[in-house]
Amino acid sequence: MQSSSRRSGAAAVLNIGEVLAQLNADFPSVTASKIRFYEEKGLISPQRTPAGYRQFRESDVERLRFVLALQRDHYLPLKVIREYLEAIDQGQTPENLPPGVSIAPRMVSEGLARELESRSRRLSPEQLRTESGAGLELYETMLSYGLLEIQDGSFDDHALKVARACTSLAAHGLEPRHLRPFQAAAEREFGLVERAVGPRSAKRDGTSSVRAAETAREIAELCLSLHSALVHARIAEMETP
Structure with missing residues:
Protein backbone atom coordinates (compact mmCIF):
# COMPACT_ATOMS: atom_id res chain seq x y z
CA MET A 1 0.00 0.00 0.00
CA GLN A 2 1.31 3.42 -0.88
CA SER A 3 1.89 5.96 1.86
CA SER A 4 -0.39 8.99 2.11
CA SER A 5 2.41 11.29 0.96
CA ARG A 6 2.73 9.37 -2.32
CA ARG A 7 -1.02 9.18 -2.83
CA SER A 8 -1.38 12.92 -2.38
CA GLY A 9 1.40 13.72 -4.83
CA ALA A 10 3.61 15.24 -2.12
CA ALA A 11 7.29 14.44 -1.80
CA ALA A 12 7.53 10.84 -0.60
CA VAL A 13 8.71 10.24 2.96
CA LEU A 14 9.95 6.70 3.58
CA ASN A 15 10.78 4.74 6.69
CA ILE A 16 13.89 2.61 6.82
CA GLY A 17 12.00 -0.55 5.81
CA GLU A 18 10.65 1.13 2.68
CA VAL A 19 14.14 2.36 1.81
CA LEU A 20 15.46 -1.19 2.09
CA ALA A 21 12.67 -2.40 -0.20
CA GLN A 22 13.71 0.15 -2.84
CA LEU A 23 17.40 -0.73 -2.62
CA ASN A 24 17.11 -4.50 -2.23
CA ALA A 25 16.90 -5.34 -5.95
CA ASP A 26 20.22 -3.62 -6.75
CA PHE A 27 21.91 -4.07 -3.36
CA PRO A 28 20.57 -7.27 -1.74
CA SER A 29 23.20 -7.18 1.02
CA VAL A 30 22.19 -3.78 2.38
CA THR A 31 20.71 -3.83 5.89
CA ALA A 32 19.11 -1.39 8.29
CA SER A 33 22.25 -1.47 10.44
CA LYS A 34 24.38 -0.50 7.44
CA ILE A 35 22.11 2.47 6.70
CA ARG A 36 22.35 3.56 10.33
CA PHE A 37 26.13 3.19 10.10
CA TYR A 38 26.24 5.49 7.07
CA GLU A 39 24.20 8.01 9.05
CA GLU A 40 26.65 7.83 11.96
CA LYS A 41 29.48 8.51 9.51
CA GLY A 42 27.68 11.59 8.16
CA LEU A 43 27.11 10.21 4.65
CA ILE A 44 23.34 10.69 4.90
CA SER A 45 21.21 12.83 7.20
CA PRO A 46 17.58 11.68 7.20
CA GLN A 47 15.10 13.92 8.94
CA ARG A 48 13.61 12.87 12.27
CA THR A 49 10.08 13.08 13.58
CA PRO A 50 9.57 14.64 17.04
CA ALA A 51 9.45 11.04 18.33
CA GLY A 52 12.87 10.34 16.80
CA TYR A 53 11.87 8.15 13.85
CA ARG A 54 13.94 8.49 10.68
CA GLN A 55 12.26 9.95 7.60
CA PHE A 56 14.02 9.33 4.28
CA ARG A 57 13.39 11.34 1.13
CA GLU A 58 14.34 10.69 -2.46
CA SER A 59 17.60 12.58 -2.04
CA ASP A 60 18.60 10.26 0.83
CA VAL A 61 17.90 7.18 -1.29
CA GLU A 62 19.95 8.61 -4.17
CA ARG A 63 22.87 9.25 -1.82
CA LEU A 64 22.63 5.69 -0.52
CA ARG A 65 22.70 4.29 -4.06
CA PHE A 66 25.76 6.42 -4.78
CA VAL A 67 27.60 5.21 -1.66
CA LEU A 68 26.64 1.57 -2.11
CA ALA A 69 27.65 1.52 -5.78
CA LEU A 70 31.05 3.05 -5.07
CA GLN A 71 31.71 0.52 -2.32
CA ARG A 72 30.45 -2.51 -4.24
CA ASP A 73 31.79 -1.75 -7.72
CA HIS A 74 34.92 0.25 -6.98
CA TYR A 75 35.88 -0.78 -3.42
CA LEU A 76 36.33 2.85 -2.41
CA PRO A 77 36.86 3.68 1.29
CA LEU A 78 34.29 5.83 3.06
CA LYS A 79 36.82 8.65 3.40
CA VAL A 80 37.00 9.03 -0.38
CA ILE A 81 33.22 8.71 -0.78
CA ARG A 82 32.74 11.37 1.89
CA GLU A 83 34.99 13.72 -0.07
CA TYR A 84 32.85 13.14 -3.15
CA LEU A 85 29.68 13.92 -1.19
CA GLU A 86 31.28 17.03 0.28
CA ALA A 87 31.93 18.34 -3.22
CA ILE A 88 28.36 17.53 -4.28
CA ASP A 89 26.92 19.32 -1.23
CA GLN A 90 28.93 22.39 -2.19
CA GLY A 91 27.46 22.36 -5.70
CA GLN A 92 30.59 20.99 -7.35
CA THR A 93 31.29 17.95 -9.50
CA PRO A 94 33.70 15.61 -7.69
CA GLU A 95 37.04 15.16 -9.37
CA ASN A 96 38.32 11.74 -10.45
CA LEU A 97 35.01 9.93 -10.24
CA PRO A 98 35.39 6.29 -11.36
CA PRO A 99 34.30 5.59 -14.97
CA GLY A 100 30.59 5.08 -15.36
CA VAL A 101 29.65 6.72 -12.05
CA SER A 102 27.03 9.45 -12.42
CA ILE A 103 25.64 11.97 -9.95
CA ALA A 104 21.88 12.06 -9.47
CA PRO A 105 20.43 15.60 -9.58
CA ARG A 106 18.63 15.11 -6.25
CA MET A 107 21.58 13.96 -4.16
CA VAL A 108 21.84 17.19 -2.17
CA SER A 109 19.58 16.84 0.85
CA GLU A 110 16.28 18.69 0.60
CA GLY A 111 16.93 20.61 3.80
CA LEU A 112 20.21 21.89 2.43
CA ALA A 113 18.62 22.68 -0.93
CA ARG A 114 15.97 24.81 0.77
CA GLU A 115 18.65 26.55 2.80
CA LEU A 116 20.71 27.35 -0.29
CA GLU A 117 17.62 28.66 -2.08
Whole structure:
Protein backbone atom coordinates (compact mmCIF):
# COMPACT_ATOMS: atom_id res chain seq x y z
CA MET A 1 0.00 0.00 0.00
CA GLN A 2 1.31 3.42 -0.88
CA SER A 3 1.89 5.96 1.86
CA SER A 4 -0.39 8.99 2.11
CA SER A 5 2.41 11.29 0.96
CA ARG A 6 2.73 9.37 -2.32
CA ARG A 7 -1.02 9.18 -2.83
CA SER A 8 -1.38 12.92 -2.38
CA GLY A 9 1.40 13.72 -4.83
CA ALA A 10 3.61 15.24 -2.12
CA ALA A 11 7.29 14.44 -1.80
CA ALA A 12 7.53 10.84 -0.60
CA VAL A 13 8.71 10.24 2.96
CA LEU A 14 9.95 6.70 3.58
CA ASN A 15 10.78 4.74 6.69
CA ILE A 16 13.89 2.61 6.82
CA GLY A 17 12.00 -0.55 5.81
CA GLU A 18 10.65 1.13 2.68
CA VAL A 19 14.14 2.36 1.81
CA LEU A 20 15.46 -1.19 2.09
CA ALA A 21 12.67 -2.40 -0.20
CA GLN A 22 13.71 0.15 -2.84
CA LEU A 23 17.40 -0.73 -2.62
CA ASN A 24 17.11 -4.50 -2.23
CA ALA A 25 16.90 -5.34 -5.95
CA ASP A 26 20.22 -3.62 -6.75
CA PHE A 27 21.91 -4.07 -3.36
CA PRO A 28 20.57 -7.27 -1.74
CA SER A 29 23.20 -7.18 1.02
CA VAL A 30 22.19 -3.78 2.38
CA THR A 31 20.71 -3.83 5.89
CA ALA A 32 19.11 -1.39 8.29
CA SER A 33 22.25 -1.47 10.44
CA LYS A 34 24.38 -0.50 7.44
CA ILE A 35 22.11 2.47 6.70
CA ARG A 36 22.35 3.56 10.33
CA PHE A 37 26.13 3.19 10.10
CA TYR A 38 26.24 5.49 7.07
CA GLU A 39 24.20 8.01 9.05
CA GLU A 40 26.65 7.83 11.96
CA LYS A 41 29.48 8.51 9.51
CA GLY A 42 27.68 11.59 8.16
CA LEU A 43 27.11 10.21 4.65
CA ILE A 44 23.34 10.69 4.90
CA SER A 45 21.21 12.83 7.20
CA PRO A 46 17.58 11.68 7.20
CA GLN A 47 15.10 13.92 8.94
CA ARG A 48 13.61 12.87 12.27
CA THR A 49 10.08 13.08 13.58
CA PRO A 50 9.57 14.64 17.04
CA ALA A 51 9.45 11.04 18.33
CA GLY A 52 12.87 10.34 16.80
CA TYR A 53 11.87 8.15 13.85
CA ARG A 54 13.94 8.49 10.68
CA GLN A 55 12.26 9.95 7.60
CA PHE A 56 14.02 9.33 4.28
CA ARG A 57 13.39 11.34 1.13
CA GLU A 58 14.34 10.69 -2.46
CA SER A 59 17.60 12.58 -2.04
CA ASP A 60 18.60 10.26 0.83
CA VAL A 61 17.90 7.18 -1.29
CA GLU A 62 19.95 8.61 -4.17
CA ARG A 63 22.87 9.25 -1.82
CA LEU A 64 22.63 5.69 -0.52
CA ARG A 65 22.70 4.29 -4.06
CA PHE A 66 25.76 6.42 -4.78
CA VAL A 67 27.60 5.21 -1.66
CA LEU A 68 26.64 1.57 -2.11
CA ALA A 69 27.65 1.52 -5.78
CA LEU A 70 31.05 3.05 -5.07
CA GLN A 71 31.71 0.52 -2.32
CA ARG A 72 30.45 -2.51 -4.24
CA ASP A 73 31.79 -1.75 -7.72
CA HIS A 74 34.92 0.25 -6.98
CA TYR A 75 35.88 -0.78 -3.42
CA LEU A 76 36.33 2.85 -2.41
CA PRO A 77 36.86 3.68 1.29
CA LEU A 78 34.29 5.83 3.06
CA LYS A 79 36.82 8.65 3.40
CA VAL A 80 37.00 9.03 -0.38
CA ILE A 81 33.22 8.71 -0.78
CA ARG A 82 32.74 11.37 1.89
CA GLU A 83 34.99 13.72 -0.07
CA TYR A 84 32.85 13.14 -3.15
CA LEU A 85 29.68 13.92 -1.19
CA GLU A 86 31.28 17.03 0.28
CA ALA A 87 31.93 18.34 -3.22
CA ILE A 88 28.36 17.53 -4.28
CA ASP A 89 26.92 19.32 -1.23
CA GLN A 90 28.93 22.39 -2.19
CA GLY A 91 27.46 22.36 -5.70
CA GLN A 92 30.59 20.99 -7.35
CA THR A 93 31.29 17.95 -9.50
CA PRO A 94 33.70 15.61 -7.69
CA GLU A 95 37.04 15.16 -9.37
CA ASN A 96 38.32 11.74 -10.45
CA LEU A 97 35.01 9.93 -10.24
CA PRO A 98 35.39 6.29 -11.36
CA PRO A 99 34.30 5.59 -14.97
CA GLY A 100 30.59 5.08 -15.36
CA VAL A 101 29.65 6.72 -12.05
CA SER A 102 27.03 9.45 -12.42
CA ILE A 103 25.64 11.97 -9.95
CA ALA A 104 21.88 12.06 -9.47
CA PRO A 105 20.43 15.60 -9.58
CA ARG A 106 18.63 15.11 -6.25
CA MET A 107 21.58 13.96 -4.16
CA VAL A 108 21.84 17.19 -2.17
CA SER A 109 19.58 16.84 0.85
CA GLU A 110 16.28 18.69 0.60
CA GLY A 111 16.93 20.61 3.80
CA LEU A 112 20.21 21.89 2.43
CA ALA A 113 18.62 22.68 -0.93
CA ARG A 114 15.97 24.81 0.77
CA GLU A 115 18.65 26.55 2.80
CA LEU A 116 20.71 27.35 -0.29
CA GLU A 117 17.62 28.66 -2.08
CA SER A 118 16.67 30.90 0.85
CA ARG A 119 20.19 32.27 0.97
CA SER A 120 20.16 33.18 -2.71
CA ARG A 121 16.78 34.91 -2.76
CA ARG A 122 16.79 38.58 -1.83
CA LEU A 123 13.80 40.90 -1.55
CA SER A 124 13.66 44.67 -1.65
CA PRO A 125 11.67 46.46 1.08
CA GLU A 126 8.85 46.96 -1.43
CA GLN A 127 8.82 43.26 -2.34
CA LEU A 128 8.82 42.28 1.33
CA ARG A 129 5.84 44.51 2.06
CA THR A 130 3.96 43.30 -1.01
CA GLU A 131 4.50 39.59 -0.37
CA SER A 132 3.84 39.81 3.37
CA GLY A 133 0.90 42.23 3.16
CA ALA A 134 2.52 44.57 5.70
CA GLY A 135 1.66 48.24 5.53
CA LEU A 136 4.34 50.91 5.71
CA GLU A 137 3.70 51.70 9.39
CA LEU A 138 3.88 48.04 10.41
CA TYR A 139 7.01 47.54 8.30
CA GLU A 140 8.78 50.47 9.97
CA THR A 141 7.69 49.28 13.42
CA MET A 142 9.07 45.78 12.77
CA LEU A 143 12.37 47.38 11.84
CA SER A 144 12.44 49.61 14.91
CA TYR A 145 11.83 46.68 17.27
CA GLY A 146 14.50 44.53 15.63
CA LEU A 147 12.11 41.91 14.27
CA LEU A 148 13.42 42.64 10.79
CA GLU A 149 17.04 43.25 9.85
CA ILE A 150 17.89 44.73 6.46
CA GLN A 151 21.22 43.76 4.91
CA ASP A 152 22.66 45.60 1.93
CA GLY A 153 19.27 47.14 1.26
CA SER A 154 17.39 43.82 1.03
CA PHE A 155 15.87 40.95 3.02
CA ASP A 156 16.11 37.15 2.86
CA ASP A 157 13.35 34.55 2.88
CA HIS A 158 13.48 34.24 6.67
CA ALA A 159 12.62 37.93 7.00
CA LEU A 160 9.61 37.37 4.75
CA LYS A 161 8.34 34.63 7.08
CA VAL A 162 8.77 36.98 10.06
CA ALA A 163 6.92 39.77 8.26
CA ARG A 164 4.04 37.48 7.29
CA ALA A 165 3.68 36.21 10.87
CA CYS A 166 3.76 39.74 12.29
CA THR A 167 1.18 40.91 9.75
CA SER A 168 -1.20 38.09 10.69
CA LEU A 169 -0.69 38.68 14.42
CA ALA A 170 -1.31 42.41 13.97
CA ALA A 171 -4.78 41.51 12.70
CA HIS A 172 -5.40 39.99 16.15
CA GLY A 173 -4.22 43.12 17.94
CA LEU A 174 -0.68 41.89 18.66
CA GLU A 175 1.70 44.64 17.58
CA PRO A 176 5.48 44.34 17.14
CA ARG A 177 6.05 45.82 20.61
CA HIS A 178 4.17 42.82 22.03
CA LEU A 179 6.38 40.41 20.08
CA ARG A 180 9.78 41.36 21.47
CA PRO A 181 9.76 38.38 23.88
CA PHE A 182 9.76 36.12 20.80
CA GLN A 183 13.00 37.72 19.63
CA ALA A 184 14.59 37.18 23.05
CA ALA A 185 13.34 33.58 23.16
CA ALA A 186 14.73 32.94 19.67
CA GLU A 187 18.15 34.17 20.77
CA ARG A 188 18.08 31.88 23.81
CA GLU A 189 17.02 28.88 21.71
CA PHE A 190 19.72 29.64 19.16
CA GLY A 191 22.22 29.58 22.02
CA LEU A 192 21.06 26.06 22.92
CA VAL A 193 21.33 24.93 19.28
CA GLU A 194 24.77 26.49 18.90
CA ARG A 195 25.99 24.74 22.05
CA ALA A 196 24.69 21.37 20.79
CA VAL A 197 26.33 21.55 17.34
CA GLY A 198 29.39 23.54 18.39
CA PRO A 199 31.96 20.69 18.23
CA ARG A 200 30.83 19.69 14.74
CA SER A 201 30.59 23.23 13.34
CA ALA A 202 34.08 24.00 14.67
CA LYS A 203 35.58 21.55 12.17
CA ARG A 204 36.90 23.18 9.03
CA ASP A 205 35.85 20.64 6.41
CA GLY A 206 32.78 21.35 4.29
CA THR A 207 30.98 18.11 5.11
CA SER A 208 31.05 18.82 8.84
CA SER A 209 29.65 22.30 8.24
CA VAL A 210 26.80 20.93 6.16
CA ARG A 211 25.96 18.25 8.73
CA ALA A 212 26.15 20.80 11.56
CA ALA A 213 23.64 23.03 9.74
CA GLU A 214 21.28 20.10 9.17
CA THR A 215 21.56 19.04 12.82
CA ALA A 216 20.91 22.62 13.91
CA ARG A 217 17.72 22.72 11.83
CA GLU A 218 16.59 19.41 13.35
CA ILE A 219 17.17 20.67 16.91
CA ALA A 220 15.40 23.93 16.09
CA GLU A 221 12.35 22.00 14.85
CA LEU A 222 12.31 19.98 18.06
CA CYS A 223 12.51 23.19 20.11
CA LEU A 224 9.56 24.59 18.16
CA SER A 225 7.60 21.38 18.74
CA LEU A 226 8.28 21.62 22.47
CA HIS A 227 7.29 25.29 22.55
CA SER A 228 4.08 24.56 20.64
CA ALA A 229 3.17 21.66 22.94
CA LEU A 230 3.70 23.77 26.06
CA VAL A 231 1.58 26.65 24.73
CA HIS A 232 -1.20 24.32 23.58
CA ALA A 233 -1.22 22.68 26.98
CA ARG A 234 -1.96 26.07 28.56
CA ILE A 235 -4.66 26.75 25.96
CA ALA A 236 -6.25 23.41 26.86
CA GLU A 237 -6.47 24.65 30.46
CA MET A 238 -8.64 27.52 29.23
CA GLU A 239 -11.12 24.99 27.87
CA THR A 240 -11.35 23.13 31.19
CA PRO A 241 -14.66 24.01 32.95
